[in-house]
Amino acid sequence: MSAAPTGRPTRKLTTRMLCQRYGVTDRTVDRWTASGILPTPMRINSVRYWDETEVEQRERQHMRAARQPEPNSAA
Helix, strand or coil: CHHHHHHHCCCCCCCHHHHHHHHHCHHHHHHHHHHHCCCCEEEEEEEEEEEEEHHHHHHHHHHHHHCCCCCCCCC
């Protein structure tokens, strides 16, 4: 496992864990990974694992982007 900024090992999330976390199907996880919403997973014995810290960083980025107001194009 990789180390978190605190030096502790980070948890690895499986596809099933991500599906439960977001309430989506595995196909949605595939699409989110392909579109860059989720980071690229590591593969161990054909099983995909996402680093929880990286997933949480992406969540924060997308939340910040969603809160940004759209530029007013009617100027």
